[in-house]
Amino acid sequence: MPSISREEVAHLARLARLDLAPDELDHLAGQLDQILGAVAQVTEVAADDIPPTSHALPLTNVYRDDEPRPCLPAESVLAAAPAAEDGRFRVPQILGEEA
Amino acid sequence: MTLTRKTAAELASSIKSGEVSAVEVTRAHLDRIAEVDGPAESGVHAFLHVDTDSALAAAAVVDQKRADGDELGPLAGVPLALKDVITTADMPTTAGSKLLEGWRPPYDATITRRLREAGIVILGKTNLDEFAMGSSTENSAFGPSRNPWDLTRIPGGSGGGSAASLAAFEAPLAIGTDTGGSIRQPAAVTGTVGVKPTYGGVSRYGLIACASSLDQAGPCARTVLDAALLHSVIAGHDPNDSTSIDQPVPDIVAAARKGADGDLSGLRVGVVKELGGEGYQAGVEARFNDAVALLSKLGAEVVEVSCPHFAYALPAYYLILPSEVSSNLARFDAMRYGLRLGDDGTRSAEEVMSLTRGAGFGAEAKRRIMLGTYALSSGYYDAYYGQAQKVRTLVARDFDAAFAKADVLVSPTTPTTAFPIGEKVDDPLAMYKNDLCTIPSNLAGNASASFPCGLADEDGLPVGLHVMAPVLADDRLYRVGAAVEQAYAAQWGGTLLEQAPALDGRRGESATADRGVVS
Amino acid sequence: MTVTTALPTFDEAIAAFEPVMGMEVHVELGTATKMFCGCSTTFGAEPNSQVCPVCLGLPGSLPVVNRVAVESAIRIGLALNCSIAEWCRFARKNYFYPDMPKNFQVSQYDEPIAFDGWMDVTVDAETYRIGIERAHMEEDTGKSLHVGGATGRIHGASHSLLDYNRSGIPLIEIVTKPIEVPPAVAPAVARAYVTELRELIRALGVSEARMELGQLRCDANVSLRKAGDPYGTRTETKNVNSLRSVERAVTFEIRRQAAVLSDGGRIVQETRHWHEDTGETTSGRTKEEAEDYRYFPEPDLVPVAPSREWVDELRGTLPEPPAARRARLQAEWGFTDLEMRDVVNAGAVSLVSATVEAGAPAGGAKKWWLGEIARVANERGVALEDAGIAPADVARVEELIAAGALNDKLARQVVEGVLAGEGGPDVVVSARGLQLVNDDAALGTAVDEAIAAQPDVADKIRGGNLGAVGALIGAVMKATRGQADAKRARELILERLQP
C-alpha cells in the first residue's frame, strides 16, 4: 500500500518537531517506506467484527480521592530547567498564537 | 567461591547470618565493575552510572539494621543493577538518550522505592537502547554494551546493560523493562533469567515510558529463585499507576521452590507451531527441541498448539509501539528539562524544539517517532493503528484458545543467538525480527520469561527457552523455569554461565581483591 | 487588524444571511486537586508552587483520575439532559505547545462522558432549546507570561515565562449542536446560553464559574448561509470572556462575515481572537497546514464505565434547574418579569436569594445588589460577589433601616464603608457615627433652632400651610448632617407649631 513521498516525510517531521537534514530525510523516507510496506500486512486480516484492544487488560474505573498531596519542593521544580526566571521556566519566544 | 559468583539468595543468607557484611558484598561487586565494565570502548559497558558512595551507604544501613537486631527482608544487602529508564532521585536517569544526559529526576520510581525499602543496594544505572527502543543496546547514545560471552557481540536489548551486568558477575540482580522482549531477549542471548510479569503486575510509575500499553518492568537474575525473590519485592498494586492490578500477586517464590523438585507431572505444555521454522537458527531450534524433550521427561504433557494470528503480531506491534512512542516522547522538547540547543535569542520556541529533538534523538528513535506520527495521522489511523489494535484482540484470542489446551506455552525466546555488534544497525526490519516470539505476550499482557537452555552448536552462544503463562499466572513460569534449571544443572554440572569466558580483568589487583574476601 | 470601515450593520447583515452558531464552553472545576494528580488548585499561589511530576509531565510520571472530577462531569451532563456513557475513554490530543508539559492534552475524543442533551434559554419571553452535543473531561494547560513585547502580548516578545500551577486543573468542555434561531436574536441567544450555563454550573456547586478568572471560558463558532443553503464555513472566536462580549463578538462576526460574503469573498476556516477594547475579532493562527491532533486512546488511563447506580445516585444530587428556581423565586419575591430579568442579567439571583434568606425584603436586596454594590463592583472591575460585601451584611443594613436606626442616606454610607473594607455594617455605623438622631432632646434643639431661624416659614405652618414643613425639616437635616430621623423631626415641628 504505502509509497511515502519525500514531502510527506517532511510534513511528518514538522508535525513531530524533528529538524532533519536533507540526506537524513531521504534516508528515512526510504526506510519508512520499507517498514510501512512490511507492517501493512495488518490490513490483510479481515477484522470488521473484531473490537480493537487499546489496553492489555480490561480494567475500568480506577479513581483517586480528591485529596491534596504534597507538591514538589520549590527548589527541585526548576532545578533541571534549561533556563529559569522569576520562579518560572524561561523559554524562547512563542510565535503564532495571537495576532 | 567468590562473592560475585554467589546467587542473591546465598548472599542474603550470608549477610543475615553475619558470615559476610553487606558492605563487603557491595564492595566486591563495585570492584568487579571496576575490573570488567570499562573502558566504554571495549569493556562490558553495562553501566552508565555507578554510585559507589550511595551503594556503600545503603549497604551500611543494612549492616546497622542487622547489628540492631532488626528484621531483614529476603534480599536485604544484595546489590542490584537498575536499568537507566527508571527514575532515581539520587542518581541521573538518562534513558540512554542525549536528551536526558545528566538529568536528575526529583522523584524515585515506585520500583526504586520498593527496592530501597527491601534493603536492596542499587549499584548504579545500566545501559539500554535509547528510550528502550532496540534489541541490541547499540541505540544507546552512550555507546553499546557488550555480551560477556563474546565482547564483539550484542548483549541484546533494550536491556542489554542489565543482562550483561549479570552475565559479567557485576551484579546478582538487575531490573529490566520489557516492551517487546527487552527483558527476555537479552536474558536469552546472555544465558541469564529474565521475566516479564503480567502487564500491571509491577508499577510503571517512574518508568520512563516507551509504549505505555506494552511496557512492563521485571526481574533479571542468574537463577530462577533469585528472579522470583526480586519479582516479589517489586510486584503489587500501586495507586500511582492506573493500570496497576489491584489483586494479590501469586506466590512466585513458592512456585520456584516447588519447581526445583523437578516434577512437572500434571502440567500441560503447548508448543506454539507458528514460532519456529524458517528464519530460526539451527542451533536455536536444536536446543529448543531438547528443552521440549526435557519438559516431557520431567513429567509434563506436551501438546502442539496453533496461534495463527501471531504472524501479524510483529507488524501490529510496529504500529502500536511507534504510535505510543511518538506521543510519549513529545515531552522531550527542551522547555522544562534536559538538552536545549540553539536558544540564541533569535530562534522561536518551536525552532528550538525541532532543532533539539532533531539533534538529540538517535536514528531509531526518529524512525519510530516518524512511523507513529504517520500511523496516527488522519487518513491513516483506521488502516494502520485501528487495524493493529484489532490484531491485538486476535492475538489475545489466540492465547485464550491455546491456554485452554495448555497451562503454559513454549517457544525459542529469540530466533538467533547474539549477533555481532554493527551487523543490523541500519537494517531495521532485520533488527525487528529479534522480537518475533516475545512480542505476542506484550500485546496480550500475559506473563512470559526466558530461561537458559544451552548453547547453539554452530557458535557456542546461549539459547533461551521462552515460557508463556496466562495473565496473573506468573507463578507457572517459575515452576517450569526452576524445574528446567535444576535438570540442566545436573546435566551440565552447574549453571550455563559457568561455561562463559572468564573476562580476565584488565586490572589484576581488583581481580585478586574480588577473589580474596570469602571462600 | 482588519479594515472594518465597510461593515454592514447587523440588520443589513441578517437581511442577507442566516447565522448558525456553535458554542464551546470550558468550565474549570472547583475540585480541591487537579484532574490527574494530587496538587492543590488554589488560585493565586506562587508560580510553580503547585506542581508535581505528573502535572509537569516529567518522564516516568503517570496520571490517576480524580473521582470528584468524574462525578462533576456526570452531574453537569445530567443537568444538561445528556445521556451518560456506559463506557468511555480518555484520549490524547497531540500537538506541541510550551504551556502543555507533555505536548499532548489528555482529553476525550469520540467517546465523551456525556452526550446528546439540551438546555432551554429565554430571550424576550421566547424560549429556545439549545442542543448539547457533548460534555467531556480534559486537563487545563499552564500559563505563559510574555516578556519583552508590548503589554504582555505574545507578539514581539523576546521570551516567555511558564507557570504550570494551572496545568492539569480539571476542565469540562461543553459543546452545543449548531444553534439555529431567528437571526435577529442570535447574539442575544448566545449570551443567554452562556448566562444560563453559568447559572447551572453554580447551582451544581461544581465551579464558581467566574469568567473574569477564566473559570468559564467561551469560544464562539459562527457561520453564515443564505436561507435554505447548507452550513457555511465557520470561524472560531477564542476566549470570549464576559457575557457582554459573547453578544458583541457574535454580532461582530456576523457583520464581518456578511461583508466578506457580500463582496464575493470566502470565509476562511480559522481561529479568531476577540478584542474587548475595539469590539473586533482578528485572524489568529494562520495555519500553513491543517491541524492533525492524532487522537488515540490514552494508554495510561483505564476506561471510565460509570455504573447506572452511580449515575442514579448523582442524579439524586441535582439542584432545582435554574429556570424553575427563577420562576419560584420570582413568585416568592413578587418581582415583575422585567425586574427578574435585571436580576438574572446582573448574575445576582443567588446573591439576592441569600440576602432574602438572611432576612431582608426582596425589593431591598435587589436595590442594593443592582444599585450601589453593582456600581462599585463595576468601577473596580470585579464580580458582584467580590465587591467585598456579603448577603448577610446587606440584610443587616435593611434590618437597621426597618428598625429606624438608619435612613436611606445613612444606609448608603454604611454600605459604602463595608465595600471600602471598613468592617461589617455595625462596625461602620459606630466607627463613622452614623446613628440616626431620633431622640427628642437632641432633635428638639435642632427643631427649635430651625423655627427660630425661619420665623416666616413657621408662620406659614401656623397658618395651616403644611407644605412649608419641608423647609424646616431640611434645616434640621442640615444641622444634624443628615442623621436626623426625618419622620420624627416632622412630628416635633408640628407639635410645636400646630398644637
Ligand SMILES: [Mg+2]
Ligand atoms: Mg478542548
Ligand SMILES: [Zn+2]
Ligand atoms: Zn501535580
